[in-house]
Every structure is written in C-alpha cells, then in structure tokens.
Amino acid sequence: MIRCEGLTKYYGNHQAIADVDIHVGEGEIVGFLGPNAAGKTTTMRILTSFIPPSAGTATVAGHDVVTDSLESRRAIGYLPETSSLYRDMRVTQFLRFCAGLRGMGRQETRERMDYVLDTCGLSHRADSIIGTLSLGYRQRVGLAQALLHEPPVLILDEPTVGLDPNQIIEVRNLIKSLAKKHTVMLSTHILPEAQMTCERVIIINHGRIIAEDTPEALTAQIREAETISITLASPGDSVERQLTDMSEVVAVRPRGNGVYHIDTAIGADVRAEIAEFVVGRGWGLLELRPLEMTLEDVFQQLTTEEPAAVSAASGQEKGAE
Ligand SMILES: Nc1ncnc2c1ncn2[C@@H]1O[C@H](COP(=O)(O)OP(=O)(O)OP(=O)(O)O)[C@@H](O)[C@H]1O
Numbered sequence: 001m002i003r004c005e006g007l008t009k010y011y012g013n014h015q016a017i018a019d020v021d022i023h024v025g026e027g028e029i030v031g032f033l034g035p036n037a038a039g040k041t042t043t044m045r046i047l048t049s050f051i052p053p054s055a056g057t058a059t060v061a062g063h064d065v066v067t068d069s070l071e072s073r074r075a076i077g078y079l080p081e082t083s084s085l086y087r088d089m090r091v092t093q094f095l096r097f098c099a100g101l102r103g104m105g106r107q108e109t110r111e112r113m114d115y116v117l118d119t120c121g122l123s124h125r126a127d128s129i130i131g132t133l134s135l136g137y138r139q140r141v142g143l144a145q146a147l148l149h150e151p152p153v154l155i156l157d158e159p160t161v162g163l164d165p166n167q168i169i170e171v172r173n174l175i176k177s178l179a180k181k182h183t184v185m186l187s188t189h190i191l192p193e194a195q196m197t198c199e200r201v202i203i204i205n206h207g208r209i210i211a212e213d214t215p216e217a218l219t220a221q222i223r224e225a226e227t228i229s230i231t232l233a234s235p236g237d238s239v240e241r242q243l244t245d246m247s248e249v250v251a252v253r254p255r256g257n258g259v260y261h262i263d264t265a266i267g268a269d270v271r272a273e274i275a276e277f278v279v280g281r282g283w284g285l286l287e288l289r290p291l292e293m294t295l296e297d298v299f300q301q302l303t304t305e306e307p308a309a310v311s312a313a314s315g316q317e318k319g320a321e
C-alpha cells in the first residue's frame with residue numbers, strides 16, 4: 001500500500017533523508033521511529049505530496065505521489081505534525097469544510113461526520129470552536145479529519161503528542177481498531193507506543209533507515225549482553241568503578257536513585273557473584289533482577305552509534321518547518 005524506493009530529500013544542500021526504502025503492506029500497522037530531526041516528517045510529507053522528493057519514487061495505493069498525486073492523496077488520511085486546523089471554526093464546520101475540499105457529497109458527508117465524531121470521541125464537542133478545545137481534543141479533530149473520506153491508508157505524524165496518559169491509551173486503542181480496516185503508518189519517538197501499537201517498526205536515524213522488524217525481533221537481534229538491574233540503598237561513590245572492575249562485568253550504567261544496570265557476557269549467569277560482591281561492600285542491596293531488553297534499549301543503541309555520513313551540515317536540532 002505504501003512503497004518508497006530510494007527516497008532522498010535535500011533542503012538546500014542539507015540532506016534530510018537518504019535512500020529511504022519503505023514497504024507497507026495492506027492492513028499493516030507500522031511504526032516509523034526515530035529521534036528528533038531523523039527525517040520522519042520529511043518522509044511523510046513526501047508521501048502525502050506536500051513536498052516533492054529530490055530523488056527516488058513513492059507510491060501510495062499504487063499511485064505515484066508526484067505524477068498521480070490527486071489519486072494518491074485521495075487514498076490517504078493524513079494527520080500532520082502541526083495540525084493546521086482552523087481555530088475559529090466549529091468542529092462540525094471544519095469537518096464539513098474538509099469534506100467539501102475532498103469533493104464528498106452531502107449524504108456521504110453527513111454519514112461520515114457522525115462516524116468520525118463518534119469514533120474519535122468528539123460527539124459532545126461537535127459544536128465547540130476548535131480554538132477553545134484542549135490540545136488532546138484538537139488532536140482528535142485532526143484524526144477525525146484524517147478519517148473523514150474513509151481513506152485506505154492513514155499516515156499519522158506523532159498522533160499522541162501532547163495527550164495525557166488516559167488520552168494516549170484511548171488514541172492508541174483507536175488507532176489499533178482502525179488498523180483492521182486501514183493501512184497505518186505512524187511516526188513516533190515514544191517507544192512503548194511503537195511496541196504496543198505496531199506490528200512492525202522501521203527505525204530511521206540521520207535520514208537513513210537503520211533497522212526494520214517486529215519489536216520482538218529487533219530486541220532479540222541487538223541483544224549483545226545479559227543485563228542485570230540492581231537497586232542499592234546506600235551506594236558509595238565508587239560503585240560504578242568497582243562493579244566495572246569485576247571480571248564478569250562488561251559495562252555498568254547508573255540509572256539514578258541507586259539503580260544500576262550491569263551488562264555481563266551473554267550466557268553467563270553471574271547474579272550470585274554480583275549479589276555476594278554488593279552485599280560484601282555494604283551497599284544495601286534492595287533488588288537484583290535480570291533485565292529484559294526493551295525497544296528503548298535497541299533504539300538507544302542504534303541511534304547513538306556513529307552516524308552514517310548523511311550530510312555535512314547534519315544538525316541535531318530541529319529545523320524550521
Ligand atoms: N522546511 C525545511 N527546511 C530546511 N530543513 C528542514 C525543513 N524541514 C526539515 N528540515 C530538516 O530536515 C531534517 C529532518 O527533519 P524532520 O522534520 O523530517 O525530522 P523528524 O524526524 O520529523 O523530527 P521530529 O521528531 O523532531 O519531528 C532536520 O535536520 C530538519 O532540520
């Protein structure tokens with residue numbers, strides 16, 4: 001449903017994305033994960049025909065996003081990063097306006113409006129002026145707008161940004177339920193989001209795709225060490241150094257509040273040795289447990305490695321949109 005081949009985008013001489021290949025099959029829900037400035041929004045704006053690629057091709061539902069953009073855009077519901085909602089319009093007014101832009105008939109508009117208002121939990125705010133809504137509700141209006149014309153493909157740029165924890169759960173569930181009928185690509189830098197919502201994750205960093213798999217396979221693939229988490233009541237200044245000096249220990253990462261993550265060689269179970277060592281130093285062992293690797297660890301590991309030389313001017317900071 002979504003297919004990019006060698007997608008590359010320069011802003012001036014700054015290369016924002018390089019050689020991006022993405023395939024998303026029908027009905028898939030894929031997370032597009034990357035740190036700030038990785039190129040997520042850029043890729044999505046190309047897919048939605050807001051900006052042209054500098055090189056490479058992209059098709060959505062079989063339609064080229066450059067040469068056949070009218071048709072490809074018809075197939076897409078897009079939630080942009082910064083929602084360009086009309087703040088002085090009422091919710092229903094705005095949705096009717098969007099329906100008009102998309103050439104939807106009266107009957108269809110009425111039916112779909114009821115559906116999206118209900119689906120996005122907006123029925124009770126249907127007559128509110130958008131500018132008076134909370135951020136979370138404005139985000140829902142953005143989603144409602146994306147769903148309005150019943151597009152087969154949803155491209156959602158950070159759909160849960162700015163929502164409170166309850167709303168995040170609601171929107172996640174909403175997206176999951178949508179994934180049954182739609183193909184969904186959502187960007188996020190929130191890892192649990194990708195892990196909980198998506199069947200497959202594509203990780204982008206410095207404009208290049210660096211990994212692509214199920215969340216489970218990614219964590220398994222990257223596992224280079226066993227990690228043990230310990231919590232100490234009274235850690236001394238030299239805990240990190242003394243632990244690192246242990247022959248079985250590969251690395252020690254202090255996590256604050258007396259928590260240390262200790263990487264040991266794969267296959268070695270040195271919990272007993274570590275417990276004995278820590279107790280012997282009188283650091284007050286409160287907890288010791290093996291740590292499952294999370295997608296967060298994978299992400300951190302992949303995105304803090306030496307970046308490929310994508311761009312001479314590659315800044316970490318977020319550029320003007
Ligand atoms: N309109 C623009 N003009 C110039 N440079 C831009 C423009 N838009 C983005 N960039 C640059 O392109 C790179 C990728 O930006 P992009 O917005 O795609 O990242 P992102 O992954 O969406 O980041 P975030 O998580 O912060 O939203 C960044 O280095 C950014 O500064």
Ligand SMILES: [Mg+2]
Pocket residue numbers: 040041042081157
């Ligand atoms: Mg972005």
